[in-house]
Amino acid sequence: MKKNHYFLIGLFAVAVCLGMLNLKPKQAAPAAADGSLFIAGTYEAEAEGFGGGANPVKLSVTFSDSEIEAIDYTADGETPTVGGAALPRLVENVLAAQSPNIDMISGATITSTAFFTALNDCITQAGADPTLLESKAEETAAENMEKTADVVIAGAGGAGMTAAITAAQAGKSVIILEKASVTGGNSSYATGGMNAADTHYQAEQGIEDSAELYYEDTMKGGHDINDPELVRTLAENSSAAIDWLDSIGAPLSNIGLAGGASAMRQHRPVNDEGKILSVGSYLVEHLTSTCNDLGVEIIYGAKVDEVLMEDGKAVGLHATGEAGNSITVKANAVVIATGGFGSNPEMIVKYRPDLKGYVSTNAPSITGDLIPVLEGIGADFVDLEQIQIHPTVVQADGSLISESLRGDGAILLNKEGKRFCNEILTRDVVSGHIIEQPDSFAWLIADEGMAAESTVIEKYVNKGLMTKCDTVADLASFIGVDEAVVQESLDTWKAACDAEKDEEFGREGYDALLTDLSHPPYYVVKIAPGIHHCMGGVKINPEAEVIGTDGAVIPGLFAAGEVTGGVHGGNRLGGNAVADFVVFGRIAGENAAK
Numbered sequence: 001m002k003k004n005h006y007f008l009i010g011l012f013a014v015a016v017c018l019g020m021l022n023l024k025p026k027q028a029a030p031a032a033a034d035g036s037l038f039i040a041g042t043y044e045a046e047a048e049g050f051g052g053g054a055n056p057v058k059l060s061v062t063f064s065d066s067e068i069e070a071i072d073y074t075a076d077g078e079t080p081t082v083g084g085a086a087l088p089r090l091v092e093n094v095l096a097a098q099s100p101n102i103d104m105i106s107g108a109t110i111t112s113t114a115f116f117t118a119l120n121d122c123i124t125q126a127g128a129d130p131t132l133l134e135s136k137a138e139e140t141a142a143e144n145m146e147k148t149a150d151v152v153i154a155g156a157g158g159a160g161m162t163a164a165i166t167a168a169q170a171g172k173s174v175i176i177l178e179k180a181s182v183t184g185g186n187s188s189y190a191t192g193g194m195n196a197a198d199t200h201y202q203a204e205q206g207i208e209d210s211a212e213l214y215y216e217d218t219m220k221g222g223h224d225i226n227d228p229e230l231v232r233t234l235a236e237n238s239s240a241a242i243d244w245l246d247s248i249g250a251p252l253s254n255i256g257l258a259g260g261a262s263a264m265r266q267h268r269p270v271n272d273e274g275k276i277l278s279v280g281s282y283l284v285e286h287l288t289s290t291c292n293d294l295g296v297e298i299i300y301g302a303k304v305d306e307v308l309m310e311d312g313k314a315v316g317l318h319a320t321g322e323a324g325n326s327i328t329v330k331a332n333a334v335v336i337a338t339g340g341f342g343s344n345p346e347m348i349v350k351y352r353p354d355l356k357g358y359v360s361t362n363a364p365s366i367t368g369d370l371i372p373v374l375e376g377i378g379a380d381f382v383d384l385e386q387i388q389i390h391p392t393v394v395q396a397d398g399s400l401i402s403e404s405l406r407g408d409g410a411i412l413l414n415k416e417g418k419r420f421c422n423e424i425l426t427r428d429v430v431s432g433h434i435i436e437q438p439d440s441f442a443w444l445i446a447d448e449g450m451a452a453e454s455t456v457i458e459k460y461v462n463k464g465l466m467t468k469c470d471t472v473a474d475l476a477s478f479i480g481v482d483e484a485v486v487q488e489s490l491d492t493w494k495a496a497c498d499a500e501k502d503e504e505f506g507r508e509g510y511d512a513l514l515t516d517l518s519h520p521p522y523y524v525v526k527i528a529p530g531i532h533h534c535m536g537g538v539k540i541n542p543e544a545e546v547i548g549t550d551g552a553v554i555p556g557l558f559a560a561g562e563v564t565g566g567v568h569g570g571n572r573l574g575g576n577a578v579a580d581f582v583v584f585g586r587i588a589g590e591n592a593a594k
Contacts, residue, residue, distance in 0.1 A: 036065035037128060038063040038064065038067075038068075038126040038127060039063070039126050040064050041062070041126065042060055042061065042062045043060075043063070043122040043125040043126055044058070044059065044060050044061075045059055045117075045118040045119075045121035045125070047114040047117035047121070049075065049077060049110055049111045049113075050082070050083050050114075051075070051463060052462045052465075053464060055077025056077070057073065057075045057077075057111065057114040058073060058075070059115070059122055060073070061119065063126045071094060071119070077463075079188060081184045081188050081281050081284040081288060082108050083110065083111030085182045085183070086105035086107075086108035086115075087115060089105055090104075090105060090116075094119065096136075097136055097137040098135070099134060099135040100116050100119050100120055100130050101130075101131070101134065101135055104116070106180050106301070106322075107182045107184075107365055108181065109364065142321055142323030142325035143325060144325050144326040144328075145321075145328065146329075147329045148330045149172075149173045149175040149331045150167070150173045150332050150593070151164070151167045151172050151333050151334075151589070151592045151593060152174075152176075152177065152316055152317050152331035152334055152335070153174065153176045153177070153335040153337060154317055154337060155176070155177075155178065155304075155336070155338040155561070155563070156176045156183040156185070156288075156291075156298050157183070157185030157187045157188075157284075157338075157561060157581070158185070158187030158190075158284065158561060158578065158581035158582070158585065159337035159561025159563075159584065160176055160560075160561070161183065161288065161585070163335045163337060163586070163588040163589035163592065164176055164294075164296045165248065165287065165290050165291060165296070166586045167590070167592055168291075168296050170589075172592075173295075174296045176291070177299050177302040177329065179301070179303045179338070179369070180301075180365040182300070183288045184280070184284040184288075185363050185365060185366060186363050186577075187280050187578075187581060188284045188363065189280055189361065189362070189363060189400060190278070190279050190283075190578055191278045191279065191401075191404065191456060192266060192403050192574050192575055193266035193267050193404060193578065194241075194242070194245075194252055194266065194267045194279060194578035194579050195267070195573065195574075195578070196214075196241060196242045196579060197209045197213065197214035198210055198239050199238070199243075199265075199267065200239075200242070200243070201242065201252070205255060207255060207264050209263040209264070211235040211238070211239070212235070214263075215231055215232055215234075215235040215236075216262075217261055217262050218235065218568075219231055219569070222568050222571055223569055223571060225383070225386075225569040226567060226569030226570075227566035227567065229541070230540070233583070234576070234584070238583060242267060244582070244586060245286075245582065248287075248290045250282065250283055250287075252267035252268055252269050254267070254269070254270050254276055255267055256268060256407050256408060257408075257424065257509045258424070258573060259403055259407070259425055260424075260426040261573065264511075265575070266404065266407065266574070268404065269283075275453060275454055276453060276454040276455065276456060277455055277456075278402070278459070299319075301321055302319035302320070302327050303319055303320050303321075303369065304317050304318070304369065304373070305318060305320055305373060306318035307373060307374070307557065308330065308334075312554070313555040313556045314334040316330040316334065332556070332592075333557075333558065334556055334592075335544075335558045335559065335589070336374065336546070337585065337588070338368075338563050339363075339365075339366045340368060340533065340534030340537065341368025342360050342361070342366050342387075342531050342532065342533065343360055344366075344367040344368050347367070347371070348360075348387060351385045351536075352387050355387060355531060358389065359393060359397075359398045360398050360531040360532075361390060361393055361400040362398075362531070362532075366562075370538075371537075374538050377554065378548045378549050378554070379539070379557075380547050380548055380551075381536065381537065381539060381565060382565035382566050383535055383537075383565045383566065383569070384536035385536065386535035386565075386568075386570050387531060387535070388427060388531075388533040388535060388568075388572050389431045389530060390403075390427055390529060390531075390532035391430040391431040391434050391442075391527070391529050392406070392525075393528060393529060393530030394525065394527060398530055399463070401525055403427070403574040404456065405444065405446055407509075407574075408453075408454070409513040409517060410423065410445060410446040411423055411489070411517065412430075412442045412444055412445075413442060413479070413489055414442055415437060416438065416481060416485065417443075417489060418485065418489055419492070419493065420436075420437060420442075421505055424507060427571060427574065428571045434528060434529055435529060441526060442526075442527055442528070443479050444524065445522055445523070446523040447518070448519045449514055449516075449517070449518070449519035451523060453514050457523055460523070461523065466523045466524065466525045467523070467524050468523055469524060470520060470522075472486055472520070474522075475524060479524060479526075492504065493517055497510055498516070533562065533572050533577060534562055535567075535571070536565040537559075537562065537566075538559050538565065539564075539565060540559050540560075540584075543558075543587060543591050544559060544587040544588035545557070559588065560584035561581040562580075562581075567580050567584070
């Protein structure tokens with residue numbers, strides 16, 4: 001009898017503990033005494049997005065007692081073409097579903113996460129459990145889609161939108177199929193500028209340059225395995241590409257020096273205050289708005305999986321929508337502009353086993369989906385094993401620290417606080433020098449003289465990538481070396497700038513520097529190499545026509561941007577990716593329109 005008594009007491013204790021630990025299944029509880037779902041009112045919350053802690057995503061959410069009525073936001077730190085483009089769609093989707101339990105916007109994961117974190121906070125403040133709010137959006141079967149256009153394009157990045165605008169300006173109807181939920185792809189991630197030679201901006205600023213010198217630099221930078229005809233096309237059309245960007249309201253008027261260049265030719269945008277901007281988000285924003293103005297139709301969430309062929313000619317594209325529906329677009333010409341495969345680890349290792357485990361700077365959607373598709377229709381490829389690693393990448397998240405900072409005067413210090421190379425050599429060479437250092441990393445050092453002239457450093461600080469150090473002592477403490485060693489490195493660099501002669505490593509181009517690093521406070525970030533660009537891809541000719549394995553042009557099929565190979569050879573120079581997508585995007589669009 002006593003045993004049964006103790007047994008019952010034990011059961012009672014377990015039950016009490018379970019109750020205290022809240023291990024019973026969750027049940028929806030009313031937020032107010034009258035059974036309302038929410039406590040009506042407006043609630044505010046914020047969460048760290050792409051802009052970092054200094055520029056969080058802020059929400060102001062208004063509830064009635066039964067529904068989410070309105071969502072207002074500020075997100076100054078989000079990239080306009082990525083997170084900025086995703087937020088209005090997130091608001092629309094949440095209001096339709098009356099729930100936070102819906103899909104994120106692909107291609108804008110960081111911003112989406114911040115949005116839902118802040119939204120759930122507001123819902124909790126309003127007295128409800130966000131996990132229990134089931135979506136009220138009607139799930140209807142996605143319909144198959146069949147469309148026609150003069151030109152159909154795979155990919156709404158820089159090359160795809162440039163081609164689309166060019167074709168639309170020629171009076172053609174254009175449809176773009178984009179895998180992600182926003183435009184841009186890798187183009188949104190470009191932070192430096194666009195290389196161009198013999199431009200009106202160079203002439204106005206007294207900079208001597210030529211298409212021939214641009215050609216020579218690019219061939220040398222690519223270890224002379226580039227296709228000379230493609231490189232000459234790039235160089236000779238670069239000035240006209242700058243003029244074209246002027247014509248769509250996207251001027252690149254500031255000129256800096258990039259690694260591997262013999263002249264100042266990296267053209268960069270500036271804001272109304274004259275501060276340098278990141279070129280990628282700037283151009284994607286202008287290209288996207290121009291596409292909209294010209295009536296270019298962009299279908300999002302459409303993963304292209306087939307090039308439609310008839311009698312050996314490309315006549316359209318097939319894609320699969322996010323809901324599994326079929327999307328078919330028939331056209332007179334097809335342009336492939338889907339980028340490389342830098343976010344596909346398996347494909348990276350297939351062509352470069354030595355790069356296994358390297359962090360990538362690429363957008364998540366850049367996975368080389370069209371490579372097997374193009375192989376299947378007989379397209380030829382070139383240099384697929386030529387994959388570039390960028391020297392200055394934050395290893396925690398793959399954030400790229402722009403090469404333009406080194407061009408403007410930033411230096412690299414190793415673990416011991418000493419310079420170890422010419423910072424503006426080509427990316428492969430600088431990456432090699434970093435890998436050779438103790439623990440294979442370096443510190444990139446900038447100063448207030450650079451920060452005052454650029455929004456790029458401000459963005460890095462706001463995102464928590466760069467740390468501000470008020471004095472040399474603070475800088476030395478942060479990187480963990482003796483102050484005297486850091487001071488000597490900075491003094492030696494200043495002396496080299498004053499004398500315009502780098503006795504240690506032969507760095508040149510002092511007329512392009514924004515600073516000699518003598519203006520505290522300092523800005524520092526720990527970096528190491530990461531996967532950045534695929535130089536190889538589908539084979540094209542100077543007309544941007546895709547070449548088959550038989551050496552002949554595949555009729556009706558064009559390609560531009562990082563999906564192609566031959567332009568960059570064994571190493572891409574900083575500033576040449578943007579030049580590539582504008583120059584060959586225009587050529588592809590023009591010839592597709594014909």
